[in-house]
Amino acid sequence: MEQENYILVKHYCEQTKISDSFIDSLHEYGLIEYKKIETETYISSDDINEIERIDRLHHELGINLEGIDALNHMLSRLREMESELRLLRNRLAIYEK
Template sequence: MQNKHLIPLPSLCNHYKIEMSFFNGLKDYGLIEVVSVEKTNCIHQDKIADIEKMIRLHQELHLNYEGIDTVFNLLEKIDYLKAELTSAQNKLQRYTND
């Protein structure tokens, strides 16, 4: 992983006005992967959208780490089921067009 694609957690704390303990909790619960670069914890920039969702779930819905994990698991299942449905619809369309 290249360092230019990593974002320091202290910068995220300042930007989102949230305590470092929140990110430590997410890391401890296994919800985010933290990379240490020169003694600074960082996350990959591709995970920012997930981090923003987690922050909103925590702040707006007052969900704890277990609740955030549950929501993300359900969203993952929904994405899987959508892909399965699309695949089934494509297969069905192939048979009905013949």
């Protein structure tokens, strides 16, 4: 079983200057998951890259969270289609030989 590392949101926000309300908003939109343990909130270390990517899209490019959610959906769909295309090409290659 894979062990996940969790980071206290308060400490993460202090280090990165990302507001904890932004983290809450990401969670509300379903863009990231976090755990509440007693009174503290923790994020998975696996979500750090995603949080930083979303922060750049939001603050540097001015994309709102609804737009980021739509972009994530489109990227997910694109990855699925690329995977399907790769599978179909491999199947077709069998008949071309």
